Amino acid sequence: MSNQKIDKIAPKQEALISVYLDKWKKIIFSTEKIHRKKATKSLNKAYALNGLSKPRIIFLDSPAAIESIGLQVWIEPRGKLYSYLSSQFQNQIENPLWHIISAKLFHGSINEHALLINLYFPLESLIKNHLYRVDGYETFETKYWLAYSCLFDFCISVLNCAYPAEYWYIMQDVAENCGLIFGSESVAIICDRPTKISFDNQNRLHAEAEPAIQFSDGYSVYAYHGVIIPEKYGLSLPQKWQSEWILEEESAKLRHVLIQGIGYARICEELKAVELDLWKDYVLLGIDEGLGVEPLYFLKMICPSTKQIHLLRVPPNINSAKEAICWMNWSINLTDFPMQV
Structure with a gap:
């Protein structure tokens, strides 16, 4: 050598x-x-x-x-x-x-x-x-x-x-x-x-309404886009997840998974989001009661031309729709932002 x-x-x-x-x-x-x-x-x-x-x-x-x-x-x-x-x-x-x-x-x-x-x-x-x-x-x-x-x-x-x-x-x-x-x-x-291993398109462990990992004796591991989740969530399609689960879940990581899977629109509807502030076609919505954790705040946006509704999650320390718009646009001043998006 x-x-x-x-x-x-x-x-x-x-x-x-x-x-x-x-x-x-x-x-x-x-x-x-x-x-x-x-x-x-x-x-x-x-x-x-x-x-x-x-x-x-x-x-x-x-x-x-x-x-x-x-x-x-x-x-x-x-x-x-x-x-x-x-x-x-x-x-x-x-x-x-x-x-x-x-x-x-x-x-x-x-x-x-x-x-x-x-x-x-x-x-x-x-x-x-x-x-x-x-x-x-x-x-x-x-x-x-x-x-x-x-x-x-x-x-x-x-x-x-x-x-x-x-x-x-x-x-x-x-x-x-x-x-x-x-x-x-x-x-x-x-x-x-394992007899079965399932991934999403980013090579993360993932399966919906079935195990992501399964062994011959039936032992299973459930995962959603790389996060290990309880069987209770893993056995159902995300479309069937219940918004109330967010209120019951103690793990911040699993709450995030539930929010991601359920979607903002359904969460706001099912958990009765409250209108906190309004500015033009923008509405600041909040869900606080019953969470027992950090409240959920959203900016609801209505497209002037198509009337399509969009929801974006914003930090819970936001106090107004205008402030939410500034945060969403990297703190740009509203005087420099005259048009809705």
């Missing part, structure tokens, strides 16, 4: 970053059922490489099945694989370039696809809630394992970095053959992949 470190990549190599992100995204969001024999073989090799005996492997159909196990003490033995591989590649790549490709591939696998966190967070949380933490406990997060795999794959296949073959092959095996994993020195849990 040459002692000279890689300090730059060619445009053609850089163009392949998106290719490797897409490749590993398909692996991350696979809905193919775990092949238990392959998964067992892969995990046994990973344990052996960590100097551990073969673990007792428990397969779950979904994270919800963790409730039936009752194991308590967990110590994560994952570190040797990716920390060793990472050091091997960093020894061959100059730090500035390593940080760039890490940001685009490792962090890109997580941050650019925020749905990755949305997919695994509720599942990991469900499992971790049933585990007893001890000193040295470190959560195995599948998203990081797969993100490292994406980064290492690029270093090997595109940058032609030298690598310890056994480590890399085992890491690929685990990434491709196992789903969500939690392990101790003697026991490992492998949770099967």
